[in-house]
Amino acid sequence: xxxxxxxxxSAPGMQQGESLFRAxxxxxxxxxxxxxxxxxxxxxxxxxMEARMPHGCxxxxxxxxxxxxxxxxxxxxxxxxxGWAIRTAADLGFLMAREVVESRRLSRAAIETLAxxxxxxxxxRAEIEEIRGVSASRGTVDQLIELGWVRFGRRRMTVGRPVxxxxxxxxxxxxxxxxxxxxxxxxxxxxxxxxDSRPADADAPELPEDDTGQLFDDPSEAMDGDExx
Amino acid sequence: xxxxxxxxxSAPGMQQGESLFRAxxxxxxxxxxxxxxxxxxxxxxxxxMEARMPHGCxxxxxxxxxxxxxxxxxxxxxxxxxGWAIRTAADLGFLMAREVVESRRLSRAAIETLAxxxxxxxxxRAEIEEIRGVSASRGTVDQLIELGWVRFGRRRMTVGRPVxxxxxxxxxxxxxxxxxxxxxxxxxxxxxxxxDSRPADADAPELPEDDTGQLFDDPSEAMDGDExx
Amino acid sequence: xxxxxxxxxxxxxxxxxxxxRAAEALVVDVDGFEGPLDLLxxxxxxxxxxxxxxxxxxxxxxxxxxxxxxxxxxxxxxxxYLVMAAWLAYLKSRLLVPAEVSDDGPSAEDMAAHLAxxxxxxxAMRDCAxxxxxxxxxxxxxxxRGMPEATGTARRVDYTASLIDLLQAxxxxxxxxxxxxxxxxxxxxxxxxxxxxxxxxxxxxxxEWTDLMSFLPDGWTMDPKRRRTATAANFAAALELVxxxxxxLRQSETFAPIHLKRKDDA
Numbered sequence: 195x196x197x198x199x200x201x202x203x204s205a206p207g208m209q210q211g212e213s214l215f216r217a218x219x220x221x222x223x224x225x226x227x228x229x230x231x232x233x234x235x236x237x238x239x240x241x242x243m244e245a246r247m248p249h250g251c252x253x254x255x256x257x258x259x260x261x262x263x264x265x266x267x268x269x270x271x272x273x274x275x276x277g278w279a280i281r282t283a284a285d286l287g288f289l290m291a292r293e294v295v296e297s298r299r300l301s302r303a304a305i306e307t308l309a310x311x312x313x314x315x316x317x318x319r320a321e322i323e324e325i326r327g328v329s330a331s332r333g334t335v336d337q338l339i340e341l342g343w344v345r346f347g348r349r350r351m352t353v354g355r356p357v358x359x360x361x362x363x364x365x366x367x368x369x370x371x372x373x374x375x376x377x378x379x380x381x382x383x384x385x386x387x388x389x390d391s392r393p394a395d396a397d398a399p400e401l402p403e404d405d406t407g408q409l410f411d412d413p414s415e416a417m418d419g420d421e422x423x
Numbered sequence: 424x425x426x427x428x429x430x431x432x433s434a435p436g437m438q439q440g441e442s443l444f445r446a447x448x449x450x451x452x453x454x455x456x457x458x459x460x461x462x463x464x465x466x467x468x469x470x471x472m473e474a475r476m477p478h479g480c481x482x483x484x485x486x487x488x489x490x491x492x493x494x495x496x497x498x499x500x501x502x503x504x505x506g507w508a509i510r511t512a513a514d515l516g517f518l519m520a521r522e523v524v525e526s527r528r529l530s531r532a533a534i535e536t537l538a539x540x541x542x543x544x545x546x547x548r549a550e551i552e553e554i555r556g557v558s559a560s561r562g563t564v565d566q567l568i569e570l571g572w573v574r575f576g577r578r579r580m581t582v583g584r585p586v587x588x589x590x591x592x593x594x595x596x597x598x599x600x601x602x603x604x605x606x607x608x609x610x611x612x613x614x615x616x617x618x619d620s621r622p623a624d625a626d627a628p629e630l631p632e633d634d635t636g637q638l639f640d641d642p643s644e645a646m647d648g649d650e651x652x
Numbered sequence: 653x654x655x656x657x658x659x660x661x662x663x664x665x666x667x668x669x670x671x672x673r674a675a676e677a678l679v680v681d682v683d684g685f686e687g688p689l690d691l692l693x694x695x696x697x698x699x700x701x702x703x704x705x706x707x708x709x710x711x712x713x714x715x716x717x718x719x720x721x722x723x724x725x726x727x728x729x730x731x732x733y734l735v736m737a738a739w740l741a742y743l744k745s746r747l748l749v750p751a752e753v754s755d756d757g758p759s760a761e762d763m764a765a766h767l768a769x770x771x772x773x774x775x776a777m778r779d780c781a782x783x784x785x786x787x788x789x790x791x792x793x794x795x796x797r798g799m800p801e802a803t804g805t806a807r808r809v810d811y812t813a814s815l816i817d818l819l820q821a822x823x824x825x826x827x828x829x830x831x832x833x834x835x836x837x838x839x840x841x842x843x844x845x846x847x848x849x850x851x852x853x854x855x856x857x858x859x860e861w862t863d864l865m866s867f868l869p870d871g872w873t874m875d876p877k878r879r880r881t882a883t884a885a886n887f888a889a890a891l892e893l894v895x896x897x898x899x900x901l902r903q904s905e906t907f908a909p910i911h912l913k914r915k916d917d918a
């Protein structure tokens with residue numbers, strides 16, 4: 195790559211005034227091919243690469259160099275149909291196993307339940323239902339547990355000793371939180387514009403936040419403890 | 424790390440499975456790291472890589488080798504906060520016209536807010552507003568969170584316990600920073616005192632850390648204790 | 653609000669024509685300013701000096717003149733511009749009048765210095781923002797792998813949700829009631845009879861002191877209204893049971909938790 199300077203002499207006009215200038219050195223062309231193959235979402239043909247590169251480049255030759263460079267490496271330059279692509283070396287496929295995931299969005303019921311657990315943990319099923327105003331289907335919490343975002347907490351020491359639910363480290367990791375206590379309160383959500391503001395909303399009494407305090411035995415537990423004083 | 428083999432020679436009679444085999448040679452580990460980084464669009468942490476590799480591997484060491492190997496090439500091994508990723512060299516961006524992600528144009532307010540969060544993190548909404556001299560418009564921070572550049576940090580341990588904002592690994596990745604300390608001009612700004620809030624703020628009552636512990640105690644746990652006694 | 657007319661002596665000190673022209677250019681733009689600090693910073697730049705050497709007094713004049721002009725043109729100014737004008741007018745008067753001895757608050761010089769600091773800090777953040785945006789950005793100058801490898805054997809479904817989804821879901825749930833039309837909800841009240849009926853069979857095996865609050869029925873502990881009525885009903889029911897000689901009550905001090913126990917000698 196030490197020959198990049200050569201290149202620079204011709205650089206100012208490279209993009210536009212193409213044909214006036216010499217083609218970049220082969221090593222530089224190899225870099226280009228490498229970058230293109232890496233970033234492209236599809237295999238690239240030599241013609242496609244040539245069309246993108248400065249005038250006078252010979253991607254076919256650069257490709258041969260690159261191909262040789264990657265011989266025996268963890269990835270290979272491979273022919274795919276008419277084009278070329280970078281692929282994992284066949285013997286290292288076992289490292290990729292976890293890469294295969296299909297993303298699906300959580301249902302509304304699930305995300306609401308998850309939010310309630312995050313904000314009110316440890317929380318019992320009855321409390322979740324009370325807050326949501328709908329009876330939670332057993333499957334919803336189960337799904338969250340299966341996802342590794344929710345786990346059982348201690349049993350609540352009230353009559354019937356109901357199980358409680360809490361969020362997991364996996365939950366915190368997924369949502370980029372250090373601690374569930376760092377989740378913003380309703381007032382902060384509103385200030386951040388995250389609350390759907392229906393007309394009545396702006397003047398709605400700030401009750402809900404204070405009240406979260408009540409949910410916990412100790413008022414200082416409130417997420418927005420400041421208002422309790 | 425070259426002493427790992429020594430280590431293993433003394434281990435013929437060790438536990439089971441894995442440890443019977445010595446870790447693959449470093450060159451082989453380098454291939455593995457290479458393959459994993461190529462395969463993933465997201466940065467991978469050393470721990471994630473180690474978890475996928477055979478027992479006894481040291482991806483950190485292999486990463487250093489790999490990073491040197493790719494110096495000056497068309498793609499680079501980049502450090503992104505806690506993670507590592509392969510990204511194309513910035514000077515070859517012109518080849519990738521087709522890959523350009525048309526990002527939503529950020530408002531001036533959003534860009535400024537982002538800079539303030541990056542340089543002052545962890546920072547509260549009130550502090551952002553103080554610096555900009557305007558109440559932050561709704562949706563600004565929200566937009567930055569949605570872009571994956573900003574997340575919630577720990578609550579500030581001052582009166583009111585406001586939520587704070589910090590920048591993410593996605594932010595570092597996007598702007599090509601190894602970590603938040605590499606922000607351009609950060610040191611100069613700090614020396615010029617421009618990252619301080621007003622001097623008076625320095626004596627703002629900071630609640631002792633212990634205090635927070637109290638707040639976060641789980642009441643049901645406390646109750647448990649009582650009952651068990 | 654502000655002491656309005658541009659005072660004679662200082663105003664002479666800077667070129668009236670040039671400043672007027674600058675002010676006009678700004679007036680046209682008034683919507684483009686993001687608040688008074690932004691406006692002040694723009695005005696400060698017209699002084700063509702390092703922000704550290706800025707004359708706050710001159711800046712104050714500039715700002716007040718700008719506000720005057722905007723008013724003359726009947727431009728609508730947001731309240732915070734006027735608040736700033738009032739504050740600057742006050743600052744100006746303090747800067748012009750020799751310092752009074754008795755004052756407890758920050759001196760005029762401190763206030764001016766802090767304003768200068770704020771301007772410098774805002775300017776610095778603007779520079780940083782520009783530098784940040786000028787970096788080689790992902791998706792524009794640097795690119796990620798276009799074909800992340802997904803050679804699939806073990807296919808796994810990964811449910812995703814963003815933090816924003818989570819926050820919005822919570823806000824939705826918690827504010828649902830705010831929008832409900834008002835109605836008298838009888839089922840929001842736990843009656844003494846209900847509480848008594850529930851409590852009576854439970855106290856029989858109550859050998860240990862137990863917090864009254866732990867007897868709130870499921871579904872009556874979260875919503876504060878329900879919690880309140882359930883607490884009251886339970887307390888009243890407990891008193892009834894004490895009267896009937898089945899229960900003892902204990903409270904260590906005012907507002908401390910109330911504990912119940914089976915009356916052993918019954």
